[in-house]
Amino acid sequence: MVTRQVPRPAEVFELLKLKKPDLNARRRRLSAALTIYDLRAIAKRRTPAAAFDYTDGAAEGELSLQRARQAFEDVEFHPDVLRPAEDVDTSTEILGGPSALPFGIAPTGFTRLMQTEGEVAGAGAAGAAGIPFTLSTLGTTSIEGVKAANPDGRNWFQLYVMRDREVSYELTRRAAAAEFDTLFFTVDTPIAGARLRDKRNGFSIPPQIGVRTILDAVPRPWWWFDFLTTPKLEFASLSSTGGTVGELLDAAMDPTISYDDLEVIRELWPGKIVIKGVQNVPDAVRLVDAGVDGILLSNHGGRQLDRAPVPFHLLPKVVREVGKDTEVMVDTGIMNGADVVASVALGADFTLVGRAYLYGLMAGGRAGVDRAVEILRSEVERTMKLLGVQSLAELEPRHVTQLARLVPVPEVADQAAEQAPRPGLPRSGGKGKQTARKGSAARSASTRRAAPVDAVEKAAAERGR
Numbered sequence: 203m204v205t206r207q208v209p210r211p212a213e214v215f216e217l218l219k220l221k222k223p224d225l226n227a228r229r230r231r232l233s234a235a236l237t238i239y240d241l242r243a244i245a246k247r248r249t250p251a252a253a254f255d256y257t258d259g260a261a262e263g264e265l266s267l268q269r270a271r272q273a274f275e276d277v278e279f280h281p282d283v284l285r286p287a288e289d290v291d292t293s294t295e296i297l298g299g300p301s302a303l304p305f306g307i308a309p310t311g312f313t314r315l316m317q318t319e320g321e322v323a324g325a326g327a328a329g330a331a332g333i334p335f336t337l338s339t340l341g342t343t344s345i346e347g348v349k350a351a352n353p354d355g356r357n358w359f360q361l362y363v364m365r366d367r368e369v370s371y372e373l374t375r376r377a378a379a380a381e382f383d384t385l386f387f388t389v390d391t392p393i394a395g396a397r398l399r400d401k402r403n404g405f406s407i408p409p410q411i412g413v414r415t416i417l418d419a420v421p422r423p424w425w426w427f428d429f430l431t432t433p434k435l436e437f438a439s440l441s442s443t444g445g446t447v448g449e450l451l452d453a454a455m456d457p458t459i460s461y462d463d464l465e466v467i468r469e470l471w472p473g474k475i476v477i478k479g480v481q482n483v484p485d486a487v488r489l490v491d492a493g494v495d496g497i498l499l500s501n502h503g504g505r506q507l508d509r510a511p512v513p514f515h516l517l518p519k520v521v522r523e524v525g526k527d528t529e530v531m532v533d534t535g536i537m538n539g540a541d542v543v544a545s546v547a548l549g550a551d552f553t554l555v556g557r558a559y560l561y562g563l564m565a566g567g568r569a570g571v572d573r574a575v576e577i578l579r580s581e582v583e584r585t586m587k588l589l590g591v592q593s594l595a596e597l598e599p600r601h602v603t604q605l606a607r608l609v610p611v612p613e614v615a616d617q618a619a620e621q622a623p624r625p626g627l628p629r630s631g632g633k634g635k636q637t638a639r640k641g642s643a644a645r646s647a648s649t650r651r652a653a654p655v656d657a658v659e660k661a662a663a664e665r666g667r
């Protein structure tokens with residue numbers, strides 16, 4: 203029998219939680235975003251379709267991007283219980299310097315298109331968070347402008363080696379003069395990938411205004427206000443020939459770039475050098491032999507070769523092969539701090555985020571990037587605490603397995619990579635060659651973490667037999 207009573211006004215009043223409304227709409231909007239996908243939803247509402255699609259989209263059927271995100275979603279974590287992890291240390295050393303978190307901001311082209319603050323917001327937010335910022339060759343803020351936005355933090359420069367080599371060399375010299383400490387040499391863009399959304403939207407650089415654009419502008423007045431009242435949207439370091447980004451890349455990029463270019467750049471660049479866009483083990487081995495300081499496993503966020511390998515899947519194999527000789531990083535598909543933690547557990551020394559940062563930028567400029575970093579940071583910390591680890595060095599391959607949905611059939615994939623033609627290159631000698639390669643104290647951590655063939659890989663191998 204339930205005992206009932208007349209509601210007492212004092213008790214009802216206690217239940218009423220009348221919060222003081224936040225009159226700052228941007229702050230309200232951003233604090234309501236709890237995940238990077240929430241930021242993406244806000245970004246989509248506030249950004250013209252062509253600009254949003256340029257950022258959000260990938261190449262061809264966008265399978266590479268979907269698969270990369272799926273691979274992270276298919277991670278299964280294995281926590282240890284009753285291990286106190288009240289305070290976690292998320293800091294790390296990467297490429298000779300510190301980072302407060304195991305991720306940095308990836309280079310993205312034409313960033314002021316997403317939101318007018320562009321790279322200045324990214325570099326400022328990175329500096330405030332104590333993580334590195336990477337400026338793209340196709341950036342919309344100059345090298346010196348980024349240095350001014352992040353004067354005390356770490357700035358990295360991403361280099362495209364273009365048909366006009368002198369343009370690339372001059373940018374390299376300027377980045378060195380502005381004390382950028384690391385150069386990311388992107389090698390997965392001999393030609394542009396087919397970004398079909400850009401074609402379908404008729405997106406061009408500089409943006410053209412047609413009837414569709416005007417209709418699209420109506421619900422997004424702030425973006426247009428910014429666009430029309432701030433300095434012209436253009437590349438900071440290149441002159442644009444007009445056309446889609448793909449057409450521009452095709453005009454600027456040289457499909458004949460080779461190891462000879464790496465030698466030239468090595469001579470020009472005084473700092474650390476990382477190759478961005480490595481996608482198989484033999485290339486990783488050869489690059490380490492060529493003396494690079496790091497490799498970034500990446501398929502350019504799925505924007506180049508669609509159906510390229512999932513970088514996260516390559517990670518254990520590459521770490522096993524070269525993890526003690528070089529720093530191994532990974533990007534593509536990271537949308538959650540847990541993805542970063544999983545990568546570190548499988549041996550990554552560092553990760554980069556592209557779209558996760560850009561969704562924040564589109565959702566709210568600098569404050570939006572701060573929010574994106576904050577979301578990722580809290581996810582990294584929470585995942586570490588729930589796993590029972592206090593520092594990144596405690597993360598091990600045993601903390602991660604993957605559900606089998608997207609695991610490549612290893613023998614076929616490995617044989618294909620092994621048989622890739624390597625003109626003029628003696629075949630890789632596997633593990634035995636490692637003694638000949640460069641050593642570094644920083645590498646011992648990744649070697650310690652280098653994954654044994656995990657249970658899922660074994661199971662997949664058996665299925666493939």
Ligand SMILES: Cc1cc2nc3c(=O)[nH]c(=O)nc-3n(C[C@H](O)[C@H](O)[C@H](O)COP(=O)(O)O)c2cc1C
Pocket residue numbers: 256257258308309310311338339340341360388478500501502503504505533534535536554555556557558
């Ligand atoms: C809009 C956009 C522009 C990009 N521009 C460049 C670029 O100019 N140079 C480059 O090396 N990579 C570029 N990338 C690739 C990123 O550096 C990074 O590899 C990728 O975004 C990682 O995947 P994620 O977006 O899923 O994090 C771009 C990515 C996006 C989304």
